[in-house]
Amino acid sequence: MNVQAPGLEQARELLIKFYGYPDFREGQKKIVESLLRGSDTLGIMPTGGGKSICYQIPALLHDGLTLVVSPLISLMKDQVDALTAMGIQAAFINSTLSGREVNDRIRRAQRGDLKLLYVAPERLELDWFREEMSQLPISCVAVDEAHCVSQWGHDFRTSYLAVAPFVDSLPQRPILAAFTATATPQVMDDIVRLLRLREPGTFVTGLGRDNLAFHVLRGEDKKAYIMNYVRERAGEAGIIYAATRKDVDDLYQRLRDAGLAAGRYHAGMSDDERAESQEAFLYDDIQVVVATNAFGMGIDKSNVRYVLHYNMPKNMEAYVQEAGRAGRDGDPSQCILLFGPQDIVTQKFLIEQNPQDEERKRNDYRKLQQMVDYCYTTRCLRSAQLDYFGEAHDDTPCGNCSSCTDERELVDMTVDAQKIFSCIHRMRERFGATMVAAVLKGSRNKKVLQYGFDSLPTYGVMGNRTEKEIVEIINVLISEGYLSLSEGQYPVVRLQQLAAEVLKGQRQVMQRIVRHATAVSGGAGGRRSRDAYPSAVNETVFEQLRLIRRDLAAKEHVPSYIIFNDATLREMSVANPQSEADMLRIKGVGEVKFRKYGKPFLDFFLNQTGDPVPVYDDDF
């Protein structure tokens, strides 16, 4: 090689010019460098971590074209709209286009008028498309949502298996880049193997985005909580996930009846209805969407301030991905999971309903159990997430999650724990939590009597508690590793080494059992996150800027985040820009965007009466 590869400095210049961001995030730097060196690259980043920039900037620096494999039509369109708004030559090819439009775009690519071309994976299986692509100078193939190639992921798509043969069919092998938010070792192995990445540089970026406050709430009146929360957060965008269509419809109706600007989204609605909900949300016409997990992949709305889970999702991967749709702009946001024991029943039902082989079923049950453990843990939730995804971290608690901010007293539960362990032992570790609880409670239920458990010395020794309470305690003991649960539909509780130590009196068990009367209320949360904004944010100005953006979005027919995101408007409201140069200094204002959308915002500031406050000393 005698040509000097483009470096990070050049990449940064483009980042400033087009995107208006002063620098790459830590995780982005390494990935961009790796791609600029020409290495195959696997980038693992949380939703909102900034994956797209990682291949978009190298695409501008490499000769020829970068082909982006992307799973969803709406996602492609959003990305291409955003790129076009910034002045970057990009297009997509998918089934929404006529044959003629497809040809036009291929011609554009042939003329060298495109730097990025987005395509759906299905297209790579078509002979004529492969033929056309082999005529183009493709320097890089970037595979978005790469976990779709793995059966172990949560969105397996057969057509992703077509990527590797497609790449092999090209006359010259391009650089291969793969991106995902899912970092379980199984999935990562599959990505490397099935996409045939060659000695890829692998970069995992922190899953825990510091701006997200994770909460798990158990035992809430879920509906009342949600109504209250959304009401107190009026004016802020949020998503509420529910497990079933019925729950979605029900919550949606309640919110509407309460006069709140809500929309809904699930697979039972028509394509048009769904597109309408999604648009209304993107354009800020509605504040909150109640949805099943069908809603999401492809929602690049950056100012989502909260994601509430009305039900526990099926596994941690799904949870982290859905919750991660909050706060993509980096502003403080809340992710609240409302857990109830019924959620476990629902998820088991869904696993049983889904026809699949035994191995995958076992895998699903194992992941479900890990999700349940998360809901019961008293540890820092962020640490728990990092552990789950196998990410190294120090043991400093985040200080921001519901465990870290839990003000309830720790209660010594050693005696209760001993009763439970002893009972499990006497029942020969062959029953589930409900049965153990029934025996401890002293229930006369048929099964208890049939097995003769009423003659055990532990029968009725926890008669002062309800069976539900006992099950709760058992669940916490499971999540903390004193007990284990076997896999399958009817899991059995077994004793672990830690439990033996407790029985021998060598170890104490501390739990937070009583629920605090003032768990995170929507209001308190709201105030807390507000405090984290720079104090100088002028809320009135910010609101006015949002209105300008809304009008402009309607006029230009683009979602508002494509114009400027909330973080950018907020910075503007503080900076009080008085010139183009001032504007360009604001994060998220690039040159092209300023030319396209900047004027009404600058005019607003120039027309403000009163003394303009000099913000940057070096202007004078």
Ligand code: ADP
């Ligand atoms: P992902 O695809 O990983 O979910 P995106 O690529 O959509 O995330 O980026 C999420 C948000 O972060 C977007 O609003 C994007 O503009 C912003 N962003 C990305 N990189 C940077 C950066 N270096 N500086 C500031 N904001 C950034």
Ligand code: ZN
């Ligand atoms: Zn924490």
